Amino acid sequence: MLEQQETLLIVDDEPGIRNLLHQKLSREGYRCQEAETAEQALNKLAISPIALVILDIKMPGKSGIELLPEIKSAYPDMAVIMATAIIDINVAVECLKQGADDYICKPFNLEEVSLAVQRALEKRRLQLEVREYQQFLEEKVEEQMGEMKKLFLGAIEALVSALEAKDKYTGGHSRRVTEIALALGNELSLSAKDMEDLRWGSLLHDIGKIAIDQVIQNKPGKLTREEYEHIMTHASVGAHIVKPVVNGKISEMIEHHHDHYDGSGLHQVIAGSDIPLGARIIAIADAFDAMTSDRPYRSAMSISEAIDEIKRCAGTQFDPDIVTAFLKTAETART
Ligand SMILES: [Fe+2]
Numbered sequence: 001m002l003e004q005q006e007t008l009l010i011v012d013d014e015p016g017i018r019n020l021l022h023q024k025l026s027r028e029g030y031r032c033q034e035a036e037t038a039e040q041a042l043n044k045l046a047i048s049p050i051a052l053v054i055l056d057i058k059m060p061g062k063s064g065i066e067l068l069p070e071i072k073s074a075y076p077d078m079a080v081i082m083a084t085a086i087i088d089i090n091v092a093v094e095c096l097k098q099g100a101d102d103y104i105c106k107p108f109n110l111e112e113v114s115l116a117v118q119r120a121l122e123k124r125r126l127q128l129e130v131r132e133y134q135q136f137l138e139e140k141v142e143e144q145m146g147e148m149k150k151l152f153l154g155a156i157e158a159l160v161s162a163l164e165a166k167d168k169y170t171g172g173h174s175r176r177v178t179e180i181a182l183a184l185g186n187e188l189s190l191s192a193k194d195m196e197d198l199r200w201g202s203l204l205h206d207i208g209k210i211a212i213d214q215v216i217q218n219k220p221g222k223l224t225r226e227e228y229e230h231i232m233t234h235a236s237v238g239a240h241i242v243k244p245v246v247n248g249k250i251s252e253m254i255e256h257h258h259d260h261y262d263g264s265g266l267h268q269v270i271a272g273s274d275i276p277l278g279a280r281i282i283a284i285a286d287a288f289d290a291m292t293s294d295r296p297y298r299s300a301m302s303i304s305e306a307i308d309e310i311k312r313c314a315g316t317q318f319d320p321d322i323v324t325a326f327l328k329t330a331e332t333a334r335t
Contacts, residue, residue, distance in 0.1 A: 257286060
């Protein structure tokens with residue numbers, strides 16, 4: 001029995017009772033502390049790692065019945081055994097309903113006290129073990145969800161690369177847009193969660209081009225109105241494709257990445273700050289990369305020409321605050 005090392009707190013206003021329990025339980029191998037009042041008990045609980053409290057129901061000042069809910073709410077894992085005179089048996093039963101683990105009756109049968117302490121501590125140990133195991137399982141599930149997300153992201157990246165590899169003009173576009181968008185997100189102090197969404201949204205922003213006619217997409221001359229409308233369906237098609245596997249914020253970024261800040265874009269239904277922030281960021285990153293890359297119908301602009309064009313469109317096509325952030329990141333990239 002002497003291997004038990006849990007600390008117990010005996011709360012009773014009568015020194016004789018505290019002594020009796022202290023001696024018996026010390027012999028059983030427990031470390032014992034004593035408190036004469038509820039206040040003393042709370043002080044000791046605050047500073048010592050106590051596993052179990054033996055709590056006298058009737059004490060001058062705050063009673064054990066009043067102290068029990070306080071202990072249970074501050075220390076939910078604490079085992080509590082109520083000590084009562086036989087006459088208080090109904091009160092003791094009430095205490096069990098309030099979260100006490102057991103009760104012992106005065107005058108004490110010391111063997112019964114010892115057994116009650118063993119039982120309550122065993123129950124507490126099991127509860128702690130179950131809690132620990134639950135935490136372990138939750139961590140495991142979270143870890144595996146993270147792994148699955150990573151695998152999924154890897155697969156999507158491969159899909160995007162395959163899509164872009166078919167087209168000599170857009171090779172690496174999504175990856176470059178992602179880099180620019182994340183630099184903008186950083187400049188705008190987005191949270192880690194928003195940055196993660198932005199990364200997905202940028203990587204996938206043109207995934208809907210999978211459904212676009214390659215001949216139209218690679219047409220060297222000016223597009224007809226119908227052809228332009230066909231190409232622009234890639235935003236809503238892309239959002240539709242990814243919806244089942246990504247969160248709503250990401251699919252909305254994809255859906256609105258061609259929206260104009262002033263509402264003048266094709267078939268646009270929202271404008272200004274109603275356009276998701278991620279979509280407003282991607283719009284600038286996308287335009288900058290498109291302008292600085294060769295296209296079937298024109299050759300690439302210089303970086304400073306593209307920056308000037310983005311500046312010129314602040315407040316019309318682009319969110320002016322994000323243009324400001326873009327100019328800062330462009331400045332930093334140059335220096
Ligand atoms: Fe696009």
